[in-house]
Amino acid sequence: MSEASEPSGDQSRSETVAAFEHSNRGFVGTAQHLLHLNPSLVPLIVLIASVVIFGILLGSKFFSPFALTLILQQVQIVGIVAAAQSLIILTAGIDLSVGAIMVMSSVVMGQFTFRYGIPVEVSVACGLMCGALIGFINGWLVAKVKLPPFIVTLGMWQIVLATNFLYSANETIRSQEIEAQAPLLQFFGTTIQLGGARLTYGVVFMLVLIFVLAYALKHTAWGRHVYAVGDDPEAAELSGVNVKATLISVYMLAGLICAFAGWALIGRIGSVSPTSGQLANIESITAVVIGGISLFGGRGSIMGTLFGALIVGVFTLGLRLLGADAQWTYLLIGLLIIAAVGVDQWIRKVSV
Numbered sequence: 394m395s396e397a398s399e400p401s402g403d404q405s406r407s408e409t410v411a412a413f414e415h416s417n418r419g420f421v422g423t424a425q426h427l428l429h430l431n432p433s434l435v436p437l438i439v440l441i442a443s444v445v446i447f448g449i450l451l452g453s454k455f456f457s458p459f460a461l462t463l464i465l466q467q468v469q470i471v472g473i474v475a476a477a478q479s480l481i482i483l484t485a486g487i488d489l490s491v492g493a494i495m496v497m498s499s500v501v502m503g504q505f506t507f508r509y510g511i512p513v514e515v516s517v518a519c520g521l522m523c524g525a526l527i528g529f530i531n532g533w534l535v536a537k538v539k540l541p542p543f544i545v546t547l548g549m550w551q552i553v554l555a556t557n558f559l560y561s562a563n564e565t566i567r568s569q570e571i572e573a574q575a576p577l578l579q580f581f582g583t584t585i586q587l588g589g590a591r592l593t594y595g596v597v598f599m600l601v602l603i604f605v606l607a608y609a610l611k612h613t614a615w616g617r618h619v620y621a622v623g624d625d626p627e628a629a630e631l632s633g634v635n636v637k638a639t640l641i642s643v644y645m646l647a648g649l650i651c652a653f654a655g656w657a658l659i660g661r662i663g664s665v666s667p668t669s670g671q672l673a674n675i676e677s678i679t680a681v682v683i684g685g686i687s688l689f690g691g692r693g694s695i696m697g698t699l700f701g702a703l704i705v706g707v708f709t710l711g712l713r714l715l716g717a718d719a720q721w722t723y724l725l726i727g728l729l730i731i732a733a734v735g736v737d738q739w740i741r742k743v744s745v
Contacts, residue, residue, distance in 0.1 A: 432685040433697035435736055439683075439729070440700045440707065447711035454714060458590040465596045468680075468706040469581075470495075470661055472599040472699060473654040474673050475680035476606055477647035479698045482681055483610075484623045484643055485690025486535065486542030490527070491651050492673030493553035498524040499655035500557055503566045503665030506575045513575040521652045527553060528648015532641035550674070561667040568663035582660025595657040602650065603699045610695060619643060624691025679726060680705060683733045704729065 481488040502520035505511045534545045581595035610616035618639045621629035630636045684701030686693030
């Protein structure tokens, strides 16, 4: 009985080697391994540090409920679009057309309502379907035709942008008209009071969307397939994953999310403008990169994207309250982007 309870020589040696490797990892190696397992920790730490620093510099002016909820309101559009961009980048792709899809969807909602007299509910549904359709086309070209995502979405960005201006005739539907005839278009701009904080339905939608996607990516087969395709599509296909269907579903869902961002954009600015949201492409990629999602695909957390968007919002508001030149914001965010990519490269070298 005593002999059966004793571990074998091979088992003892393997446990000893494992313990030795773990003990020799050191502080830096342990931190590297921890960040490899939890990539959203880096942007969370940066977010907390930036909030603390600006809180010390600005005091109650920064920590007021108004200031903190203003950050959420400012990043709601970027946060929604960045959620769509995160899905694409997790598959080792990139979508340069997200901003154009967002604006085109909002234009369809507005033009269908005011030009054709279609009920606003139907117009909103058409705008959402428009975004999903453009996303489907992107996904089909990437998955079926095997074109590079960068080239496909670069071309689609130009096509949708041109179509947007040609279809709308560069016409802006003013806020007063929307308020009088189609207030549903401004639904996501409706404010709700929570204590001393004022949130919009757009902010609530952004937060719910992030949490739903985080759950889907972590706890569903579809989410595991997304990570597998981004990590190694050939290996994923050999293990039974339908790579083409997964890619198409990701691009289509991203297009739908961008259409919701277009609806939220109307609520944010109050009007339907074909010239709005011009920087959404770059801002969404910025939030994703700072949020710790690897541009090589297959690694990262969509919660990190939320943290990345909030970091940009904190820096923007904090520097504005300090009276600093707006260029300092771009400079610091540029440094954060480079640092985030450097940290990602460092984390990827971890020995698991």
